[in-house]
Amino acid sequence: MKSPFATVAAAALLFTLNGFARAGESVLIITHEVKDFKVWKGFYDSDKPNRDKAGLVERFLVRDAERPNVVTVVFDAPNAGAARTFTSNPALKEIMLKAGVMPPPNIAIGNVAK
Numbered sequence: 001m002k003s004p005f006a007t008v009a010a011a012a013l014l015f016t017l018n019g020f021a022r023a024g025e026s027v028l029i030i031t032h033e034v035k036d037f038k039v040w041k042g043f044y045d046s047d048k049p050n051r052d053k054a055g056l057v058e059r060f061l062v063r064d065a066e067r068p069n070v071v072t073v074v075f076d077a078p079n080a081g082a083a084r085t086f087t088s089n090p091a092l093k094e095i096m097l098k099a100g101v102m103p104p105p106n107i108a109i110g111n112v113a114k
Contacts, residue, residue, distance in 0.1 A: 028056060028083040029108045031072040035100035037063065040071065043099030047092075051075070054086040083109045 034040035051058070055078035064070035077083040086092065087107050096105065 025112050026077040026080045026083055027110050027112060028075040028077045028087070029072065029110075030075075030087070030105055031070065031108075032096070032105035033067070033070045033102040035069070035102065037069055037071065040099045040101065043095055044073075047095055050089075050091070051086070054078075055082050056086060077109070080109050080111065 056075040058073060058075055060072070060074040062072045062074075064072075075083075077086075087109075097103075
């Protein structure tokens with residue numbers, strides 16, 4: 001799996017090219033392998049209220065072209081603290097395990113640079 005840094009850099013580039021994020025805005029990127037994409041997607045969709053509560057806005061949900069059970073999700077986040085709070089919640093870890101996420105997920109939080 002590629003490094004979280006490469007994922008952050010690619011996501012930041014996509015965000016700025018598409019006009020989604022501006023310099024200084026926070027980005028949360030989560031990449032992980034799942035046992036079964038359809039099963040994972042059902043859990044992911046049902047967890048949207050928790051992402052909404054955290055202020056996360058999904059920008060991209062990407063499946064690796066060669067390994068379709070490797071998933072990357074890119075979010076706008078209100079700030080880095082909100083992203084850290086969301087990702088450190090024990091309930092998220094529990095949902096990920098039930099959804100078939102193969103630990104450990106790669107989690108990266110960054111701020112878009114000029």
